[in-house]
Amino acid sequence: MTATDSALTGLAQGWCALSLLHGRIEAHIERALQAGHGLSVREYSLLDVLSRQHSGPGGHLRMHQVADSVVLSQSATTRLVSRLEDRGLLNRYICDTDRRGIYTDVSEAGLALLAAARPTNDAALREALAEAGRNPELAPLVEAVENTRTPPGPQLV
Numbered sequence: 147m148t149a150t151d152s153a154l155t156g157l158a159q160g161w162c163a164l165s166l167l168h169g170r171i172e173a174h175i176e177r178a179l180q181a182g183h184g185l186s187v188r189e190y191s192l193l194d195v196l197s198r199q200h201s202g203p204g205g206h207l208r209m210h211q212v213a214d215s216v217v218l219s220q221s222a223t224t225r226l227v228s229r230l231e232d233r234g235l236l237n238r239y240i241c242d243t244d245r246r247g248i249y250t251d252v253s254e255a256g257l258a259l260l261a262a263a264r265p266t267n268d269a270a271l272r273e274a275l276a277e278a279g280r281n282p283e284l285a286p287l288v289e290a291v292e293n294t295r296t297p298p299g300p301q302l303v
Contacts, residue, residue, distance in 0.1 A: 163283050163284060163287060164287055166283075166284065167278055167284050167287050167288065167291075170274060170277070170278055170284075171271065171274040171275065171278065172187055174270050174271075174273060174274035174277075175187050175190075175267055175270040175271060175274065177270075178266050178267070178269070178270035179263055179266060179267060179270070182263065182266045183259060183262060183263040183266060185259070185263055188216060188218065188226060189226065189229075189230060189235075190260070190263055190267055191215075191216045192212070192216050192223070192226055192227070192230065193230070193235065193236075193252055193256050193259070193260045193263075194260060194264075195207070195212060195215045195216060196212065196236065196250055196251065196252045196256075197252045197256075197257060197260055199251065206241075206249045208247070209223060209224065209227075209248075209250075212227075212250070227250055230256065231250075234253060234255050234256075235252065235253055235255055235256035235259060236250050236251065236252060236253060236256055237250070237251050237252075237253050238250050238251075239251075275288050275291060275292065
């Protein structure tokens, strides 16, 4: 094995640990959101991202920006938006300045559900991180997550 091989192996192990941490956190939050609010992690994330939009210039996100922020393809995001719209949690309407553009906003019912689900999401995240932090392989990643601070608002990738 060469030095490059061991570096790649270490990189692959790091990626596997990160993937494991993500999977455990997402599964824990998914169970909590489903049980408490009938929401999936993706549905919660979509409601959260869309709730941070505002009126005026630059206030609405295009569908590809929404898709990037919830880490889904545009077609999967469109299907997700449609499901939430069918449940009365979202509203779609034509852009006043560009008739080709369609905006999606969170309805009052969606905002209420999001507000009710946010403490569940936050508690489940804290629980999942605490549990993962007890695993020596995952503890450094948990510490990195806990020390990461991002500005408020939609986080576009």
